[in-house]
Amino acid sequence: xxxxxxxxxxxxxxxxxxxxxxxxxxxxxxxxxxxxxxxxxxxxxxxxxxxxxxxxxxxxxxxxxxxxxxxxxxxxxxxxxxxxxxxxxxxxxxxxxxxxxxxxxxxxxxxxxxxxxxxxxxxxxxxxxxxxxxxxxxxxxxxxxxxxxxxxxxxxxxxxxxxxxxxxxxxxxxxxxxxxxxxxxxxxxxxxxxxxxxxxxxxxxxxxxxxxxxxxxxxxxxxxxxxxxxxxxxxxxxx
Amino acid sequence: xxxxxxxxxxxxxxxxxxxxxxxxxxxxxxxxxxxxxxxxxxxxxxxxxxxxxxxxxxxxxxxxxxxxxxxxxxxxxxxxxxxxxxxxxxxxxxxxxxxxxxxxxxxxxxxxxxxxxxxxxxxxxxxxxxxxxxxxxxxxxxxxxxxxxxxxxxxxxxxxxxxxxxxxxxxxxxxxxxxxxxxxxxxxxxxxxxxxxxxxxxxxxxxxxxxxxxxxxxxxxxxxxxxxxxxxxxxxxxxxxxxxxxxxxxxxxxxxxxxxxxxxxxxxxxxxxxxx
Numbered sequence: 297x298x299x300x301x302x303x304x305x306x307x308x309x310x311x312x313x314x315x316x317x318x319x320x321x322x323x324x325x326x327x328x329x330x331x332x333x334x335x336x337x338x339x340x341x342x343x344x345x346x347x348x349x350x351x352x353x354x355x356x357x358x359x360x361x362x363x364x365x366x367x368x369x370x371x372x373x374x375x376x377x378x379x380x381x382x383x384x385x386x387x388x389x390x391x392x393x394x395x396x397x398x399x400x401x402x403x404x405x406x407x408x409x410x411x412x413x414x415x416x417x418x419x420x421x422x423x424x425x426x427x428x429x430x431x432x433x434x435x436x437x438x439x440x441x442x443x444x445x446x447x448x449x450x451x452x453x454x455x456x457x458x459x460x461x462x463x464x465x466x467x468x469x470x471x472x473x474x475x476x477x478x479x480x481x482x483x484x485x486x487x488x489x490x491x492x493x494x495x496x497x498x499x500x501x502x503x504x505x506x507x508x509x510x511x512x513x514x515x516x517x518x519x520x521x522x523x524x525x526x527x528x529x530x531x532x533x534x535x
Numbered sequence: 536x537x538x539x540x541x542x543x544x545x546x547x548x549x550x551x552x553x554x555x556x557x558x559x560x561x562x563x564x565x566x567x568x569x570x571x572x573x574x575x576x577x578x579x580x581x582x583x584x585x586x587x588x589x590x591x592x593x594x595x596x597x598x599x600x601x602x603x604x605x606x607x608x609x610x611x612x613x614x615x616x617x618x619x620x621x622x623x624x625x626x627x628x629x630x631x632x633x634x635x636x637x638x639x640x641x642x643x644x645x646x647x648x649x650x651x652x653x654x655x656x657x658x659x660x661x662x663x664x665x666x667x668x669x670x671x672x673x674x675x676x677x678x679x680x681x682x683x684x685x686x687x688x689x690x691x692x693x694x695x696x697x698x699x700x701x702x703x704x705x706x707x708x709x710x711x712x713x714x715x716x717x718x719x720x721x722x723x724x725x726x727x728x729x730x731x732x733x734x735x736x737x738x739x740x741x742x743x744x745x746x747x748x749x750x751x752x753x754x755x756x757x758x759x760x761x762x763x764x765x766x767x768x769x770x771x772x773x774x775x776x777x778x779x780x781x782x783x784x785x786x787x788x789x790x791x792x793x794x795x796x797x798x799x800x801x802x803x804x805x806x807x808x809x810x811x
Contacts, residue, residue, distance in 0.1 A: 310797070311799075312804065313801030313804055314801065314804065314805060314808075315802075350796070350797075354790055354792075354793055355792045355793055355796050355797065356793065356795055356796065356797040357789070357793060357799065378791065380776050380788075380790055381584070381586060382539070383790060384589075384790065399797055401747070401750075401772070402743075403743065403747060415754070416754075
């Protein structure tokens with residue numbers, strides 16, 4: 297079986313011009329993600345786990361390395377160098393990202409926030425809302441919150457809104473950054489069940505989990521990252 | 536995705552220009568005024584593509600050349616060099632090689648513009664409804680009742696009270712004037728809309744509603760837009776892709792979340808770091 301995503305020598309550094317500093321993040325990351333499987337990224341804080349996900353989603357520009365993604369038509373695309381329009385089209389139709397924090401319009405109801413990816417694909421409002429209701433229900437979000445903007449929600453509630461929004465459009469590749477970090481055990485079990493079921497539907501996932509227990513329950517592959525060497529001063533490296 | 540607009544090497548000088556203008560201006564030289572001849576290089580070598588239904592942000596501070604770009608594309612100003620193609624309905628227009636009549640036709644039928652200053656976009660000597668009727672008349676709609684009905688619909692869509700459609704926009708608040716401008720720009724359902732600092736100077740709550748309205752319109756009509764602003768919040772909310780300009784040059788471009796979270800250029804890093 298061919299991987300849906302394969303990274304080769306992915307490396308990310310931040311060049312801070314004003315401080316004249318080079319901040320290393322992840323280095324030499326080689327990993328593979330397959331349809332219907334979950335690959336887990338593990339490693340201590342600062343090892344660059346989130347950076348890997350952000351590089352794949354092009355929220356960060358990779359410094360070096362290739363990110364080979366096999367799209368629905370079977371074409372292999374290097375996400376590190378593909379055009380912005382191609383990347384936007386992939387985000388729209390194939391690659392989803394559930395981040396740790398919810399960024400959304402402060403004036404939209406939770407239901408609209410969750411339904412939005414489907415509406416953007418041109419589905420009817422009724423259909424999108426009914427799917428959104430189903431997911432919010434599965435994730436134990438109380439119905440009284442559905443019509444309220446999520447800005448005032450608790451951390452765990454926001455996280456479930458974010459998760460529902462990421463899952464609703466069934467991406468081919470789903471990137472998850474600590475999707476259960478602020479959830480209670482009961483709700484975490486619901487999320488695990490949901491992730492298991494979309495895995496069976498063939499969704500490929502690359503995830504960061506807080507708890508080793510979740511890695512054990514969900515991961516088919518484990519990728520270990522090690523922290524990079526300390527911050528280097530540009531002047532020193534040049535000298 | 537279909538391409539709506541292709542801009543290549545767009546350049547605009549104010550002044551006679553000389554052989555040193557390009558080398559002696561730009562972000563590295565920290566100026567857009569040529570030290571040799573005093574000409575202003577308002578924009579140099581600006582290139583981008585815009586696809587159907589897409590919102591492109593152009594971000595930069597005053598004098599960066601961001602407004603110059605949309606002004607030349609909307610024919611308010613003539614470029615000094617460059618090429619720009621507009622695509623619609625299997626046809627293409629070479630924007631900088633059209634005669635005045637063709638330019639006027641495109642402005643009235645295919646493009647829309649919303650200016651920061653409502654005086655530029657609206658005629659204050661006629662009523663709000665009359666402003667919209669003007670644009671509809673140019674689009675070969677001539678039945679009085681029909682025009683009035685369309686104007687009423689457009690104004691209520693942009694949340695302007697239809698009861699006030701017979702008043703001059705002079706008596707309106709700044710936010711309402713912007714709404715009338717948006718209604719006027721949308722009257723012909725243009726495939727391409729230019730927005731130049733449309734929320735600058737408005738109250739935060741008014742800004743929010745105007746931005747919501749713009750997003751709704753983009754989703755309903757699939758209008759491609761070029762949004763010019765110095766406001767990172769507007770960029771974050773509206774634009775999928777962003778160009779950052781300084782002293783007339785595009786210093787970086789990318790997906791909006793990448794520009795905001797992983798800016799590459801020193802200037803963009805400073806800009807993002809100083810956001811509230």
